[in-house]
Amino acid sequence: MRTEGHTEGNTEGHDLRHHGDAEVRGDGSSLVDLAVNVRADTPPRWLRERVAVSLGALAAYPDGRAARAAVAARHGLPVERVLLTAGAAEAFVLLARALKVRRPVVVHPQFTEPEAALRDAGHAVDRVLLREEDGFRLDPAAVPDDADLVVIGNPTNPTSVLHPARAVRRLARPGRTLVVDEAFMDAVPGEREALAGATDVPGLVVLRSLTKTWGLAGLRIGYVLAAPETIAELERAQPLWPVSSPALAAAEACMGAQALAEAAHAAHRVAADRAHLVAGLEEFAADGLRVVGPADGPFVLVRAPRAAAVRQRLRTLGFAVRRGDTFPGLDEEWLRLAVRDRATVNRFLQALDQALALTRG
Incomplete structure (x- = not known):
């Protein structure tokens, strides 16, 4: 693990604005998507219906009080500790613009939007790079x-590593804001190692997203959990009515007992499908393919020889996967694969066998 200075002019070739959706644009309708970490069978019908009902009230300005209260109740917090946002991406921008920090540090490899938002706000950013030999x-x-200011993902995108809560807690100290991106925590059975709802960690800010498990990336809904004074500071930086009425309806619905039970069931299903994917990937060890493990997110990170060529070959065979070289700490030998159902995974593994033929012989 090492620390690396980073400024506006020192991006070292990493495209911090590249995201998985870029892999499926254009001819994406013909590609099986393993590039985007959104559950493929979402949103469910009941959630679509709740969103549809909200459309009848579009003439009124959004009122987020019910959704905010539902989020607070779900985590056992007062409403003063909750801020609803237009996805976690807006939260990163608010943190970068509203908080007065001198030395922000981002722990990589991880989702690149926090660093991009900090840079756009004029901050010089230091990186702590986790190493493959340490299992990231x-x-x-x-x-x-x-x-x-320290930013870390848990479980981390793209490595799928779930850091122990006790290790993350050790990052906290008076005078420091500790941002923990838990966008994929609801995909972890039992949400073990979660810090959402904790009030005994100084400077803790937890970000959650509803776009992954519920397939709401197009609706943009997430939230921030933090001390009341931090929430107030972030809220002052928000525009008026930042979250639409349909997104608020979705947030309230996803906090209900039925939704939480469904999400818990989905997390166990994802874990089983991920185990099937990992077992299949490990069959290609002789081809030089290595899987980062243990994986705990709805995606896995793999290292493969000639990964860029393999990715392009997979496209011709009908599959989109996420390139890894845009993540600081990774290079062109890395790919991220979203977990899908067993039938899709089996078809993908057959295509991967053909793609890896490029590296054989």
């Missing part, structure tokens, strides 16, 4: 003591 696991001691 967090060592809290590697984060500089004078960092007053």
Whole structure:
């Protein structure tokens, strides 16, 4: 693990604005999508119906009080500790613009939007790079003591590593804002290692997204959990009515007992499908393919020889996967694969066998 300085002019070739949806644009309708980490069978009918009902009230300005209260109740928090946002991406922008920080540090490889938002707000960003030989696991001691803003994902995109809550807690200290991106935590059975709802960690800010498990990327809905004074500061930086009425209706619906039970069931299903995918991938070890494990998110990270050529070959065979070289700490040998149902995975593994033939012989 090492620390790396990073400024506006030092991106080292990493396209921080590249996201999985770019892999399926254009001819994406003909590709099986393993590039985007959104559940393929969502949103469910009952959620679509709740959103549809909300369309009858579009003439009125959005009122987020019910949705905010539902989120607070789901996590056992007062409403003053909750802020609804237009997806987690808006939360990263608010944090970058509203908080006064001197030395922000982002723990990589991880989702690149936090660093991009910090850079756009004029901050010079330091990186702590987790290493493959350490299993991309967090060592809290590697984060500089004078960092007053630290960002980490848990489970981390793209590595699928779930860091122990006790290790993440060690990053907290007075005078530091600790941002934990838990966008994929509801895909972890039992949400073990979650910090959402914790009030005993100084400076803790937890971000959650409803776009992954519920397939609402086009609706843009997420939320921030933090101390009331931090929430107030972020809220002042928001425009008026930042979350639409349909998104608020979705947020309230996803906090209900039925929805939480469905999400818990989906997390177990994802875990089983991920195990099937990993077992299939490990059959290609002789081809030099390596899987980062143990994986705990709805995606896995793999290293493969000639990965760029393999990715292009997979496209010709009908499958889109996420390139890894846009993540700081990774290079062109990495690919991220979203977990899909067993039938889709089996077809993908057959295509991967053909694509890896490029590296044989």
